[in-house]
Amino acid sequence: MARAGRRRAQRLTVEDLLRKAREHARPITPGEYPGPGAELGKAVSDPDEHRARLERQAREAARAQLRAGARIRWAAIVVAGLAVVAGIALLATVSRPAPRNTALSSVPLQPAATLASSASASAPPSPSTAPSTATSTSTTPTPSTTRASAAPPPVITAARHCPTADTVTLNDDSDGIAYRGSWNVSRDREFGDFHSDVHYTKTNGSWVDYSFTGTGIALFSETFSDEGRMDVYLDDVFQRTVDTTSEVRQAQQAVFSACALPPGRHTVRAIKRSGTYMLVDRLDVTP
Numbered sequence: 052m053a054r055a056g057r058r059r060a061q062r063l064t065v066e067d068l069l070r071k072a073r074e075h076a077r078p079i080t081p082g083e084y085p086g087p088g089a090e091l092g093k094a095v096s097d098p099d100e101h102r103a104r105l106e107r108q109a110r111e112a113a114r115a116q117l118r119a120g121a122r123i124r125w126a127a128i129v130v131a132g133l134a135v136v137a138g139i140a141l142l143a144t145v146s147r148p149a150p151r152n153t154a155l156s157s158v159p160l161q162p163a164a165t166l167a168s169s170a171s172a173s174a175p176p177s178p179s180t181a182p183s184t185a186t187s188t189s190t191t192p193t194p195s196t197t198r199a200s201a202a203p204p205p206v207i208t209a210a211r212h213c214p215t216a217d218t219v220t221l222n223d224d225s226d227g228i229a230y231r232g233s234w235n236v237s238r239d240r241e242f243g244d245f246h247s248d249v250h251y252t253k254t255n256g257s258w259v260d261y262s263f264t265g266t267g268i269a270l271f272s273e274t275f276s277d278e279g280r281m282d283v284y285l286d287d288v289f290q291r292t293v294d295t296t297s298e299v300r301q302a303q304q305a306v307f308s309a310c311a312l313p314p315g316r317h318t319v320r321a322i323k324r325s326g327t328y329m330l331v332d333r334l335d336v337t338p
Contacts, residue, residue, distance in 0.1 A: 213267060213310035214335055221261075221334045223250045228334065232257025232323075242273070243302035245333040249273065252329050259331050260320035267337030268319050269308035272330045275300040279326015283307045285319055296326065303332055310337070 222245060238248040278295035293306045323329035
């Protein structure tokens with residue numbers, strides 16, 4: 052009981068104190084404390100204006116960010132454009148083609164050019180077994196002479212023949228004429244061929260050669276629509292590509308000749324390159 056009485060006395064005492072404080076207390080007006088208190092009172096008293104001001108500030112900040120982003124984008128576009136222009140200029144400078152030298156095989160060749168008489172005669176090769184004129188069906192060997200094939204040389208349909216009183220005519224089946232590859236013989240022809248016969252091949256890469264001692268050589272063939280092109284070499288040096296095609300058949304045509312050669316040993320070679328047939332009719336040798 053004593054403790055309850057003391058608690059009640061304490062409670063009454065606190066309540067009395069609070070009541071007395073309320074009685075003596077009075078409201079504080081904003082005019083008594085100017086400054087932050089007055090601003091706080093204004094903000095609290097007008098919340099709509101405060102919110103509108105905050106929204107305006109947020110909109111202004113957003114516009115500033117958009118303007119800054121637009122400036123950055125334009126700067127990036129300008130830099131990229133300058134880089135593209137510089138790259139194009141550099142590529143144009145680097146990729147400018149340099150002048151190319153004309154390929155040797157594309158230089159126009161003159162028909163039946165006479166070799167310079169001052170050229171030194173080649174030493175006669177060591178004698179070997181005379182090649183057989185019989186038709187061979189073995190695999191066509193690769194010629195030892197090669198030439199660039201990037202640009203085909205000009206074709207020549209006629210050759211200058213320069214026989215003398217000492218010129219000897221050899222038929223296509225004479226000793227010493229070597230046929231390499233797949234060749235056949237056509238006899239009893241009625242087209243005006245020498246001795247009415249020819250050697251012929253239908254295989255590209257097949258070739259014929261003949262070694263002789265003298266100062267001139269002429270190769271005779273036939274021209275017709277089913278003939279093609281042949282490459283001619285003299286002493287392992289490419290001379291020209293001969294086109295033996297024509298609308299009308301013509302027999303005993305000098306498709307290649309070389310005159311005024313240095314006296315000595317020489318070799319002429321003809322290789323089939325195109326067409327259905329390549330024919331060999333005769334050879335004229337000038338000692």
